Amino acid sequence: MMNTSAIEEINYLTNFRKKLHQFPELSDNEKQTAQAVVEELKLCNPITIITELGGHGVAAIFKGQLKGETVLFRAELDALPIEEENTFEHKSQHPGISHKCGHDGHTTILIGLARILKLNPLLKGEIILLFQPAEENGNGARSVLADEKFKSIKPDFVFSLHNVPDYDKGTIIVKNNSFTPSVTSLKITLKGKTSHAAEPENGINPDLALQEIIVAIKSLADNNLDSDTFTVITTVYATLGSKDYGISADYAELHFTIRCWTANQLNDLKEICTTIVKDISKKHQLKHKLDWIFEFDSNKNDDEAVDYILKAAESNSFNIIKKPTPFKWGEDFGTFTQRFKGAMFGLGSGVQTPALHNPDYDFPDEITPYGVQMFYTIIKLMYA
Structure with missing residues (x-):
């Protein structure tokens, strides 16, 4: 008492x-x-x-x-x-x-x-x-x-x-x-070229690249808690184009959080993600930018x-x-x-x-x- x-x-x-x-x-x-x-x-x-x-x-x-x-x-x-x-x-x-x-x-x-x-x-x-x-x-x-x-x-x-x-x-x-993992957030921006929505072939729409990047980066996750390569990858935000129905989009933005047990593992993942975005952007003739933000050791x-x-x-x-x-x-x-x-x-x-x-x-x-x-x-x- x-x-x-x-x-x-x-x-x-x-x-x-x-x-x-x-x-x-x-x-x-x-x-x-x-x-x-x-x-x-x-x-x-x-x-x-x-x-x-x-x-x-x-x-x-x-x-x-x-x-x-x-x-x-x-x-x-x-x-x-x-x-x-x-x-x-x-x-x-x-x-x-x-x-x-x-x-x-x-x-x-x-x-x-x-x-x-x-x-x-x-x-x-x-x-x-x-x-x-x-x-x-x-x-x-x-x-x-x-x-x-x-x-x-x-x-x-x-x-x-x-x-x-x-x-x-x-x-x-x-x-x-x-005790807690290494964590970072990744912001990806993709830039193509607008065109009339009736003629998407005259522009460069980032829609397919956006899908491919999501699939490729999410495939790096390893949800086995007991694994040395345990990795959580979460899509937290995505946007494409604007609500203008006569325009084929030219801009996309995609955000992930990535977390894993060690700093070395996170650095390796950052290099892999960078290569993925670079290669897919090149394939679709897009300009791209990566920003690593909100990092926790x-x-x-x-x-x-x-x-x-x-x-x-x-x-x-x-x-x-x-x-x-x-x-x-x-x-x-x-x-x-x-x-x-x-x-x-x-x-x-x-x-x-x-x-x-x-x-x-x-x-x-x-x-x-x-x-x-x-x-x-x-x-x-x-x-x-």
Whole structure:
């Protein structure tokens, strides 16, 4: 049974999370969210608060007097362009924008950790709490790492979590090596020549090329989760010509998302796709252009970092699931784990919780204490 102070703390964090949920902001526009975070951090007495990091990012630094490991914990600030269907009191006040990935909850977990660090100052080492912008579009991690204000931060370890529906609340989901895949989006544009719809032979219509490219690229998919060549290829958008019935089309646009377990595999697929589009465009006398956008690096979980996560879960008697295969969604924390030793783990958010990115999703506040305690226990283990 929880004592009164624990209940009060949970209520405090829940109220903060609901305020964030009410006023969501899209990637690269998280100004008010960042300000709300800064105001909370000021109450926690870090030695430094860095703002406007990689955009609207915020970093709080806590430091002990003795030397020790530098450990970074990361959460995300941004929301999604999804209209909320929920009708509770803390529903989104911004039409067409809502927290449907739980970033409001992840941010709240880091605030909870900051509040613990205020009450239990570090004796040694350095903790960085990073509130990262622009995770959803894949730009945030790279922008933070490229920012001059981040250059002096040299983590020995980096950690992050993500809530995961369809797992019991509070379950800790771990995996060595790849935790999430390498992901990219491909935009293909094809340009031919218009003609009268009655005389298509006098123009160059991209319709057949569009069909051939879809079939050829989709054939590269491998849906066997246990395969080293596992690949998900999804057609997300396509358009051809215009609604002018006297004109044979001259323009087509096609978008895919491609995801696979490793960066090397993704690079190989990118070369194959490039060749496919080039050859089919040449066959149909079309000009073409490829744009690779919204790229997410694979989360490369370090064995030592995963061991800290396992020990933290075990010491708290949290349920642990060792996942045999990576999750299929992209996460730009991979940009950090490709550069620093670290790991991401999953935090079960309930078997009845709507799926991530669904319009009726809402972060379950009951799991906030699990996330806070996991991060704080990792710190205690690190500096034991």
